[in-house]
Amino acid sequence: MSKGQKTRQRIIQEAAALFNTKGYAGSSVSDLLTATGLHKGGLYRHFESKEEIALQAFDYAWTLAWDTLQQAIDLNASPKLQLTQFFQAFCQHQEARVPGGCPLLNTAIEADDGNPALRQKAQEALQGWLSFLETLIRQGIESSELSATIAPQTTASCIIAMLEGAVMISCLSGSRAALEAASAFWLDWLDAQAAPA
C-alpha cells in the first residue's frame, strides 16, 4: 500500500468511528481534521467532499460488522446451527465493530429523511442482511430443521428489527441486557420452532 493509500485508509477508519459515534450531521470537517491530524488540504487531496468520506466510511464500518458476524458462522454447518451461531455472535461481537453502535442503525436513522446516497448504502446493507437470513431460514425449512409454518421473509425482518432495536436499547441504557435478551429470545425461538423429528 502506498503512503497515499495508507492515509486514505486511515481517514476512512477515523471518519467511520467519528460518524458512527457523533453522526454525520453532528461531525464537522473540523472534527474530521482533529481526528485524522490532517490539514484541510491534506483531507481534500484524498476526498472531494464530506459526503464522499461518509459513503466510504459506511462501507468500511458495515463491512467490518458483517465480516465479524460471518467469521463466527460455519458456512458448512446446518442452517439451524448457522442461525444459532449468528444469534450468539450478534450479541457477543458488538465490541469488534466500529465504536458507536451499529452503523446500519445509525445511518438508517440519520439518512431516512435526507442524504439519498447514504440512505441507499443503508438500504443495500439491510437488503443483504435480510436476504442472508431469509435464505438460511428457507434452507432450514427445506432440510426440515425448521417448521414449514415459518414465513422466511417476515421472520428475517422481525429478527433484524429486534436485534437492531436491542442495540438501540443497549446503547441508551448502557447495559448489554437488551442484547442478551434478544439473542436468548431467538435461540429459544429456534428450539421451539424446530420441526418434529
Add this chain to the structure above:
Amino acid sequence: MSKGQKTRQRIIQEAAALFNTKGYAGSSVSDLLTATGLHKGGLYRHFESKEEIALQAFDYAWTLAWDTLQQAIDLNASPKLQLTQFFQAFCQHQEARVPGGCPLLNTAIEADDGNPALRQKAQEALQGWLSFLETLIRQGIESSELSATIAPQTTASCIIAMLEGAVMISCLSGSRAALEAASAFWLDWLDAQAAPA
C-alpha cells in the same frame, strides 16, 4: 392561553417535527427560524438555547406518541386484550405521531454518545414504556391469560426492541411491511403463549 404561550407552544411543535426529521445536530437555529417564521430575538424570548427547545420538543413528541397509543388501549380490558390493542395500535397509529419516525428511537440514536440531558429524557421514556409492558405481562401471568414461563422484564425489552427496529426498517425501506410483520409476530406470540385453559 396567552399569545406568548401560544407562540411558545408553536415553537415546540415546529421544533419537534424538525428535530424528529432532520435530527438535533442536523437542524440549525436558522432551520428553526425558517420553520417557525420567527426572528432570532423572537425565538430567544421564549427559550434560552437550542438544547432547551430540544428537551421540550422531545417531551411534546413523546407525549403525543404515548397518548396516541394509550388512547387505543382499553385500560379496563384484560391484560391480554390490552397487549393485543397495544400491538395493533403501534402498527396503525404511526401517522398520528410527529413526522420523522419514533422520537425515542431518533433521540436515543443521536443522544447516546453525547447530549446527556436529551439522553436522560430518552432513558426515562424507555423506562416508562418498559414498565408499562412489564406490568401488563405480569398481570397477564397472574390472571392466567399468559404462560408463567414468560419472563416479564426481558420480554418487554424484546417487544420494544422489535417494534423500534421495525420502525427503523420501515422508515429506511419506505414500506410498512416491517411494522406489520412485527405487529403480527407479537399477536401470534400472544396466542401461542396463552396459558392452557
